[in-house]
Amino acid sequence: MRKLYERYKSSLNFKITLSTILIVMIGIVTIILYTQLSVAKLSSQTLETMDQELNQLVVNFYADHLKEIASNLQSEYDKYFDEIDILGHTVQSYFDHYDEMMPEIETAMNAPFFQDHLINNGNWSQNQMDEPSTVFLGRYLLDDNNEILPNVEKLIKQTSILDLYFPSFAKYGANKIQIYFTGGEDMDFTRMSPWVNIGTSVYDVYPELYDLPIWQTFNPGLIEDWTELKNKVGIGDKKLVRTGKPVQDGITGEVNIGMTYPIWSPENGTFIGQIAYDIPLSHFIEYTEELELGQNGFAMLIQSNGNVFAINEYGQVKMGFNSADDSIKVNEQGFNTLERNLNDSAYVDVQKLNFEEFDQLTEVQIEGEAYYINAMKIDDFQTWSTEQGFLEDSWTIAIVLPKSEVFSMYYNSEKQINNQSKVALKEQLYIAIIITFFVLAFIMLYNSKLTRKLNVLTEAVKEMRYNHYSTHLEITSSDEIGKLSYAFNEMQTEIRDTIDKLNVQNERLKDEIDERIKKDRIIDYLENFDAHTDLLNKKALLNILRDIESDLDMPFVSLISIGIDELRKINDAYSFKIGDEVIQIIANRLSELVNDKDLLFRIGGDEFGFIYKAQDVESLILKCEDILELFKMPVLTSFHEVSVSCSIGASTYPNDTSDPIDLFKYANVALNHAKEGNRGGYSFYSAHMNEHVRKRMELINELTHAVERNEFYLTYQPIVALNSQKVVAVEALIRWQSEKLGLISPVDFIPIAEDTKLIVSIGKWVLNEAMENLNYMTQMGHDKLSVAVNISVVQFYHPNFIEDVKMLIDKHRVDTKRLTFEVTEGLFLNDIVKAQNVIEQLRNLGISIAVDDFGTGYSSLSYLKNLEINHLKIDRSFIAESLDQTSVEIINAILALASSLKLSVVAEGIETPEQMAYLLENGCDFGQGYLFSKPMRLDDFINWSMEKRL
Structure with a gap:
């Protein structure tokens, strides 16, 4: 065996095999390491991108949501300021003008509605429950005979007018517990709506109040501070409205705040009393507590001094607070305050919080747990305390969100990726053991394939940087890369679903805002328009009057x-x-x-x-x-x-x-x-205007019967040819001698006669009288004299004018060539075509037409060319005064114009020989004025003419 091993070890196959195995092992290890590093980098990039995108979405969403919450709270709170400002201005105006309206007010105050039926039970006095408002006062406001002190009784009577306003203000508008008026120092009785049994209710809770003056007991120093502030900002300034801190009502047990508006004496600026609202905080507290901020988020309402007066039960536990009932602190004066300060929290982290710094979504640690906090301050208002006097206060709305809940998807994805990475490593090791027994070529081909898949995954991650979450990885293999791709696809799907949900929530929020805008428009219409007539209503009238100015x-x-x-x-x-x-x-x-x-x-x-x-x-x-x-x-x-x-x-x-x-x-x-x-x-x-109206109505009434009573008469003023000094005509001038009013000037009664159309009947009388007198002049030898009669614009355009003239001509059979009708330039402003038609009919009857007071009216002279005018009369304003340069130029222009149009000119108001000489020298034909004669009665004119031998 040993020999076999030694021989195999030294063989090339062994070396190749060993080398191949070593290369494969090194390659496998390298591939495994490379794969793990790539997956780790990919996971890091993916999680980082997800963290950035989710963080931005959360910041934007909760910032907008907080703005909407703050806007809703501000809108509700502003209603109280608007209402007490309206009521306060109304009551202040009442006291400002009380002396002016005293007779009418005292008459009205005697009506049963305004009577305060006070009953004294020994400890206090109070009126009956069937009266509009409660009126009560403690026994310290009574004298030794149990009678109300005179100054207090006077103020009670003055304020009984408030029974007209208080019940409506208490019932309608923003929700209020009570609305009341409290008198000033040493007059501090109370008038309150709606009616409650104040004596029994209050004094059962606070029996020590029988003999305690309200101002010195509950608000020592307030009146002095109020007066000082009033002297700086002025009566009626909104800074004078005082808002109290949350207190527990002694009668109802409900948490509320007080809002007060001071009333001042118009005579010496002293403090009369205050208009006050007791506003329930239940709406603001319930609104804050019921806000849905995920599963475990909550909101808080906080005063500027750190007092948290609205937070739900879950938030109380998380922030280490006591309940609202346990946070009520008993006050010896009887008004228990709700004080739940940040410093009262059981957690040091909460005690260190400063919500004025959270103007954006900020991460904080509370008892080892991460939270996101965002806060927004509501508009400042004025408050007061005995120690600090008047100072600005505000509410802050804050939302608190557990970071684990906000980023739950992120943590789940991170955990899933880590688990998948571990599984992938194990599977790669198993595969490495198997691959060791395969051909190196297979290993290299597989590594090449693996690299391609990683590149696809890397490109997909790069697309996420540009907010593209729809790149689907078509990697269906069941290896680690395939599973990672599957997890990556699922992660993109979750991100898209989250974004879609956020978009849906934003759309819902937008719909809610649109619906609120529609409701606000409907409310604005109902508040400012009368539904029956579609006319503006009383509220709109008062708003418009505030800004109205004359021009x-x-x-x-x-x-x-x-x-x-x-x-x-x-x-x-x-x-x-x-x-x-x-x-x-x-x-x-x-x-x-x-x-x-x-x-x-x-x-x-x-x-x-x-x-x-x-x-x-x-x-x-x-x-x-x-x-x-x-x-x-x-x-x-x-x-x-x-x-x-x-x-x-x-x-x-x-x-x-x-x-x-x-x-x-x-x-x-x-x-x-x-x-x-x-x-x-x-x-x-205005009494002056009423007197003016009375005189006008009296004048109209007398003028109506003046013709039938024969109170009018005519005077005649001569018109003289300047070159011969002979009388060629007379102007008929009407005069009125009233039986009741005496002699009335035409300047006073002619405009009224025109306004009332009485000028038509009066003018007809003048024409009749003038024609009759013209015949009499003829009988007395003045058969060449002409008579000029003034015709009013109203009379001129009357439908029966021409028929009346024809009837009178036929009646008196006068020579119409001796008649001249004088009209003013204003006649041609109304209807030039109709004026031309009437003048043409008069000219056909033989009557001459003169334009009276020429130069003072219509600026266009085109009518002189188009109408058949015979004479021009220069107004006395150009002649009666001294002939200055301007008057001379105007007179010369009129004379030149008349000469070019072949019209004769009559100058009115000649009083001196120098005036007559100037006019004669410059081509004036006729003159009229006191230089020749004043207007005269007919008989006086006949006698005068005989003396002059006309």
Whole structure:
């Protein structure tokens, strides 16, 4: 045997075999090592890529989710600030204007609704449960006779108006436990809604409060700090709203916070009292505790001082906290506070946490376990404490996520890859033992094949760097590389599924946001529009009034409050359906009066509001009269014809108030005044404007009967030919001697007569009187004189004007060549074609046409060329004053224009010989003015003319 072995050992076959075996063994070992290194590198790259991608997805997802959570909490919290700001401003405005409204307020306070029926039981006084709000006060506010102290009784009476607001504010809007008013120092009674038996409830819990002043007991120093802050920021500033810390209500046991708004005296700026909300934290706590953050994630709400007042039971255990009940700390004054500070945690790691630093997803260690934390601060608000005074506070919402849960897929994949690597190593060793007995060529071919598979796997891993997770490895072998490829394909599938799930969650979140936006739009419509008429509502009116300003073109901004008279009787007589139909029809009619600068509102069941911008008081009066005229038309409903009237109240800015928001209050005051004393009419808040309206209405009433009472008479002013100094015509001027009002100037009654269309009947009287007087002048020897009569624009365009003129000509048989109708330039602004037609008919009757007050009106002179005008009258404003350079240039231009158009010119307002000399020298034909004569009655003119021997 030994000889055989020695011979085989020395043979070439042995050497080749041995060398081959050694080479194969070295090759196998090398291949195994290379394969393991490649797999390890591939696994490392895969896990690293997965770690980066998952980390970015988690950061983005939870950051967006936290923003949405914080936005929801902020939105809910802002509702309370908005409501208490509205109520606080309303109450402050009430006290600011209390003296102005005192007579009306004291009258209203005598109504049974506002009476507080207080009963004294020896320890406190309190009103009855059937009253709108609870009113109670401790016995320290009573004198020795158990009578309420005078200053306290006065404030109780003043605040009884709050019974109108408190029940609505308590019932509607954001959820509140109580809303109440507490008086100032030494007047600290309480008015609270909804009604509760405060005396029994509070004093059963805190019997020591019978004789403890509230301010000195619970908030010592607050009034002084509040006053100092008010002097810095001003009354009504939002920084004055104080928000308390979470406390346990002594009556209900519920955790809540208090929000208070201070009220100040307008006289000396002293503290009157506070408007306060008791806000339940249950919504914020439940919202925070019920947030779903994976399987074991949780959220926390934290005050800036580290007090964690909202966290679910799982989070309490993980953070080492006591329960909310165990965290209530009893206060000697009776308000137990919820104090669960980070420092109270059983874990040192939690005590070191500072949530102001977690503005992004951050990894921390708590008791050896890794967590991800992200936090976001909600807007700051103002709070106060006896030790620190006023300071800014805030809430922080934080989410805590176990890293093991967030990266569970990563850890599972890592474990699976490691297990597969170990299995692959074992299988390679088994294969190496078998391969040793095969041909070296097989080993090399297999190694080449193995290398190709690894290259495919490497390229697939490189694709993952570019977020391509759909590269399927077509390696179906059952060896280690095949299994690794299978695991790699499964890993890509899990990554794609995770991304798809995240995308689905993002889409759901987007849908929720879109749905919330739709709801917000619906809520905005319901809050700002009246559903029945589609008009803006009272809330929209108040918002618009806050920002309204008058402009230079329209200095008056008025709120016209329109109240339908006796709408209740219409509802009772016909039905509420007919009443609603009447409201809709009235709304449509009122909408027709609205122009681009006006706004129409429905501010109540039978009230409309109208924001109107006007140039002057007259425009406002005309608008009110247009509204009244609109209501004179009967309302035709589906089954009935209903007669409806209205009363109107109006207030103007800045005449009545420097704060536009007060327009609503003042317009309602004026409306009530109209309903009480002028139903079916209108009233203004301003006494001066009401006096103006009263005089105007009185003037209109007297003007209506002036013709039938024969109160008008005509005066005549001569028109003189300047070259011969002879009277060639007279201008008929109307005068009014009222039996009741005395002599009224035409400047005062002519514009009103035109507004009311009474000028038509008055103008007809003037024409009749002038023609009759013209015949009388002829009988007295003045058969050459002409009579000029002023024609109003309203009269000129009246449908019966030409027929009335013809009728009067036939009646008096006057020579129409001796008649001249004077019209103003404004006549041609309305309808030049119609004006041309009327003038043509007058000219066919032989009547001359003169343009009065020429040069002061219509800037275009084209009508002089196209219309058959006979005379121009230069306005007295160019002559009566001193003839300065501007007046001279205008007069010369008019004379030159008239000369070129072959028109005669009459100059009005000549008072001095120098004026007459200048006009005569520059070609003026006729003159009129006090230099020749003032207007005279007919008999006086006849006598004057005889003296002048005309």
